[in-house]
Amino acid sequence: MRSSTGASFVSMIVAAGLASAAFGVDAVPLCSPASEAQLQSTSILTPMSPPAREIHSLAALVVGICAAIFIVVEGVLLWSIIRYRRRAGERGEPVQVFGSNPIELAWTVIPLVIVFVLALATVRTIKDVQRTEPPEGALAVDVIGHQWWWEYRIADEDGGTPIVTANELVVPVGRPVWLRLASADVIHSWWVPALNGKTDLVPGRFNNTWFEAEKAGTFLGQCAEYCGTQHANMLLRVRAVDEAQFESWRHAQTAPAREDPSSAAGRAVFLRLACMNCHAIDGSSAGAFGPNLTHLGSRETIAAGMAPLNRDTLRAWLVDPQQLKPGCNMPSLQLTEPELDALVDYLLSLH
Numbered sequence: 001m002r003s004s005t006g007a008s009f010v011s012m013i014v015a016a017g018l019a020s021a022a023f024g025v026d027a028v029p030l031c032s033p034a035s036e037a038q039l040q041s042t043s044i045l046t047p048m049s050p051p052a053r054e055i056h057s058l059a060a061l062v063v064g065i066c067a068a069i070f071i072v073v074e075g076v077l078l079w080s081i082i083r084y085r086r087r088a089g090e091r092g093e094p095v096q097v098f099g100s101n102p103i104e105l106a107w108t109v110i111p112l113v114i115v116f117v118l119a120l121a122t123v124r125t126i127k128d129v130q131r132t133e134p135p136e137g138a139l140a141v142d143v144i145g146h147q148w149w150w151e152y153r154i155a156d157e158d159g160g161t162p163i164v165t166a167n168e169l170v171v172p173v174g175r176p177v178w179l180r181l182a183s184a185d186v187i188h189s190w191w192v193p194a195l196n197g198k199t200d201l202v203p204g205r206f207n208n209t210w211f212e213a214e215k216a217g218t219f220l221g222q223c224a225e226y227c228g229t230q231h232a233n234m235l236l237r238v239r240a241v242d243e244a245q246f247e248s249w250r251h252a253q254t255a256p257a258r259e260d261p262s263s264a265a266g267r268a269v270f271l272r273l274a275c276m277n278c279h280a281i282d283g284s285s286a287g288a289f290g291p292n293l294t295h296l297g298s299r300e301t302i303a304a305g306m307a308p309l310n311r312d313t314l315r316a317w318l319v320d321p322q323q324l325k326p327g328c329n330m331p332s333l334q335l336t337e338p339e340l341d342a343l344v345d346y347l348l349s350l351h
């Protein structure tokens, strides 16, 4: 079900290869403090959370041991080829040696010890990465995978209604986050390489995982289990901010949706059309098929990280979502120009 550690070594190698082949180094801005959004690389080689760090050091250990074995075996091979090559004047077979207890013992015991060390290190990593209990003081978040976007529900610590948002998870730096993952349709997999290994979201069951962002910034990831046509555009964004910023974000998210008189026309359009059947805007509509839009204006992107959120992209999205994200589960509602203008104003006012 989970693939955090067992497959992590293989997926690290594959991902490293793919990442460097497909994106080069520039596609994902590496962590330069100057970049305004502080986008963190999706590289598996820059862990910034305890579980990611442990997976990384386990992989380094495995690669290290394998490299040492490679060097010793190839070294002995090359040495034998050169040292015992046929020289001028030599004839016939060289001396044939059969059976050597010390050598056979060595090549039985040494691999056993190596496998034992690797098994111990792996078990320890799995135990830390796949916790069964939330870490002390963790922020509890439910993650629900949908074709092809992410829903987040952040428990309210004072027992109030949880924050419901989509695609962008905001968390405090330096505090553990305990995720409970479920799926609304097919199997997805939550993977932000800098924060943790992959954890599958399986219909009909809950999985757990955790991370703790060690520095502020936006951590990128993506669905890591093929889930249909727009799987590749089911992107992940985790924004780690300091505790004070987190509190003010949390406060803003629990506030009711804005009802600016200036955007009342857009609200009316929203409520008149099918939008309200699929989208929730607290206080106005309760649709749960698509992302919650109550505080859409506070997000940086739309369509699961495919496009930045601004007037142009939002308008293009509402004209025809199938243009930007073919096959996605939002239809074009054939809106008129005035309806589009009013809706865009309204949605952008929802901070």
Ligand code: HEC
Binding pocket: 147, 148, 149, 166, 167, 230, 270, 273, 274, 275, 276, 277, 278, 279, 289, 290, 291, 293, 296, 299, 301, 302, 303, 304, 305, 318, 325, 328, 329, 330, 331, 333, 343, 347
């Ligand atoms: C049949 C259900 C359905 C209807 C009707 C619908 N939507 Fe959507 N909408 C979705 C789904 C599903 C998504 C997520 C698409 C994705 O990212 O794959 C979405 C995404 C969005 C987004 C982007 C949200 C985000 O955080 O990425 C906005 C904005 C939006 N819809 C607004 C509207 C408006 C306005 C209307 C009415 C004109 C509307 N929707 C009608 C299902 C619907």
Ligand SMILES: [Cu+2]
Binding pocket: 145, 146, 148, 187, 188, 189, 223, 224, 225, 226, 227, 231, 234
């Ligand atoms: Cu998916």
